[in-house]
Amino acid sequence: MSGRFVIIGAGPAGMRAAEVLRQKSPEADILLIGDEPHLPYDRPPLSKAFITDALDAARLALKPESFYAEQRIRLKLGARAEAIDRAGKTVLLAGGERVGYDRLLLATGCSGRTLPATLGTAVPVHYLRSLADAERIRAALRSGGEVVMIGGGFIGLEIAASARKLGAAVTVLEMAPRLMSRAVPALISDFVRALHERHGVAFEFDARLKALARGADGRPLVESARHAYPCDLAIAGIGAEPNTALAQAAGLAVEDGICVDAWGRTGDPDIFAAGDVTRHDSPILGRAIRIESWQVALNQAAIVAAAMLGAAEPYAELPWLWTDQYDCNIQALGLFEARLEPLLRGDPAAGAFSLLGLDAEGRIAAAITVNNGRDMGVLRRLATARAALAKDALADPQRKLSDLLKAARSG
Ligand SMILES: Cc1cc2nc3c(=O)[nH]c(=O)nc-3n(C[C@H](O)[C@H](O)[C@H](O)COP(=O)(O)OP(=O)(O)OC[C@H]3O[C@@H](n4cnc5c(N)ncnc54)[C@H](O)[C@@H]3O)c2cc1C
Known part of the structure; x- marks a missing residue:
């Protein structure tokens, strides 16, 4: 099948889908639209080597710029898709341009969940999802000091490890009784807690955040129900929300993710979705799942791109992801x-x-x-x-x- 293939979201899933569309359809007109100004890049190093080893941002690119030209993949970066007109088969971009499609892929990923505004605005809180976020955190960590990390999930703990490597004092506030509690059993949580404690990280579990304020000396103060933590830097890693607004406004089914089958098909035969933003049927697990994993984003997107061209193979793989904290590598297969x-x-x-x-x-x-x-x-x-x-x-x-x-x- 040839025609106009438009991909919204220039992350790993969008990039991989474009690559596979080109491999399988020499004639296809492929347009990759991303709201960030960068070429599609790798997020996993952001919380790890990017912060500690001052990795050059250019090294995060998944493919060099020449790849897109050679593969005749048109890039529209720094461009935000604002709406989908399903009847007219067009995408409206910020600024008013309309782009027509025959087949559309939504690969809009996730955004970091933010703390409730009721906690106050006296203290700027950092979040980590994008390269721009990572650059801000890296610059702030350069001066060491005291860091309060709100959230003891994968990303929070990776940032904690990176901050310790840079010499900052770190306290992690976790609302659950143990670390990474949604993803791993207690034995792994306990192992990781001991690892961080050996590296000097302090924890408060069952932590209830009360306020973000300023102390008498003007320093940021993160207050839980039990303690007040003066700090130089407050960072929150409290999970991510799928970017479903476009799909929802277009009347597609959304339930903590864009609902798709094992081929990435939405209810509209010309609209597909792939990557972190999807709640997809898993033939192996026998139910729909939404996973935030680099490997799932790449492999599912490859299958979905083929399905956009009419291929019959479903995405059927046990999810896999990894985390690196200090010199410890943890990999998780399945749920x-x-x-x-x-x-x-x-x-x-x-x-x-x-x-x-x-x-x-x-x-x-x-x-x-x-x-x-x-x-x-x-x-x-x-x-x-x-x-x-x-x-x-x-x-x-x-x-x-x-x-x-x-x-x-x-x-
Ligand atoms: C700090 C960090 C560390 C991580 N570490 C690991 C790890 O160690 N192991 C692992 O397996 N996974 C890790 N992940 C998860 C992994 O990076 C994601 O699973 C992966 O990036 C998902 O790819 P995606 O293409 O689906 O979405 P994303 O990477 O989120 O890309 C989506 C893109 O679409 C853009 N977009 C959204 N809406 C629009 C719109 N309306 N118009 C235009 N563009 C839009 C977004 O800005 C973004 O650039 C990490 C993630 C982060 C943030």
């Missing part, structure tokens, strides 16, 4: 739901281990590796093979997972 039985492989005290989540039939449905990324490839294949495995063999780090996989495949 570690409460119904799963946790099985430990290796010794957390040794600093490298895996935690497997087994379903009622003894099959691996989720896995988390801690400084043990080399297990992840085989764990993914074991999960895909859906074979019931002997628990004692799985729990024994001396038994090679690849041997268990071979046995599962031949049995």
Whole structure:
């Protein structure tokens, strides 16, 4: 299929979709629209090496500018899509320009959730979603000082680790009783808490924010119900909201994400969606999920782009994501739901281990590796093979997972 393909959102999902559209359709007219002024770039380093190693912003670009010219992908950067006219098949841009499409992809990603205004405006609070946000935080951290990090999820903890590396004193306020509580079981939370405490991070759990104020000396003061924390810098990493306003205003189904099937199809046959903004059907998990993951954004977008051209293959992959804090690498495969039985492989005290989540039939449905990324490839294949495995063999780090996989495949 040829025709006009318009993509709104120039993040990893939008870029990857454009790339695959070109690979599969030499004739397609492809336009990638993004409201940020930059070429599509990688967000994961923003909370990590970008802050600590003063990584050059240009090195974050997913592809060089020449790629878009060579692939005949037209870029419209610094351009915000304001509305979709489904009947007229046009997109309205800020400034009044209208762009026609035959097939439209929404890859608008997420925005950082913000604290309620009722906390007060006396203290500027930093958030981290974009390169511009990261540049501001990096500049503020240059002078060290005291940082209060509101939120103990992946991004909050990565920023905490980066701030410690730069010599700042860090206190993390977490409203839940443990870290990363939505994504990982308690054993991993406890391991990560101990890791940060060894690096000198202080925590308040079950924290209820009361106010953002100024102390008598004029310094910012972050007040919880129990304590007041004077600081130089307040940063909040309290989750992200999918950018669904365009889709919603256009009458597409939205429910904490744009609702799409495993091909990225919305209810409109000419409008698709991909990446962090989607709540998509997962054939593997048997339900709709919304995941904020670099890999999902890239791989789902590739499948959706092919589907826009009529391909039949669905996006069917267990979600995978990673986080780096200090020298600790954690990778998570699947969703570690409460119904799963946790099985430990290796010794957390040794600093490298895996935690497997087994379903009622003894099959691996989720896995988390801690400084043990080399297990992840085989764990993914074991999960895909859906074979019931002997628990004692799985729990024994001396038994090679690849041997268990071979046995599962031949049995
Ligand atoms: C600090 C940080 C660290 C991260 N670390 C990790 C990690 O370690 N591991 C991991 O797996 N994932 C990580 N992630 C998540 C990962 O970056 C995202 O999953 C990924 O960026 C999603 O890609 P996307 O293209 O769907 O959305 P986005 O990257 O959000 O891109 C969407 C783009 O669309 C633009 N846009 C929105 N609305 C409009 C509009 N109306 N008009 C024009 N443009 C619009 C947005 O400004 C944005 O540029 C991290 C994210 C952040 C913020």
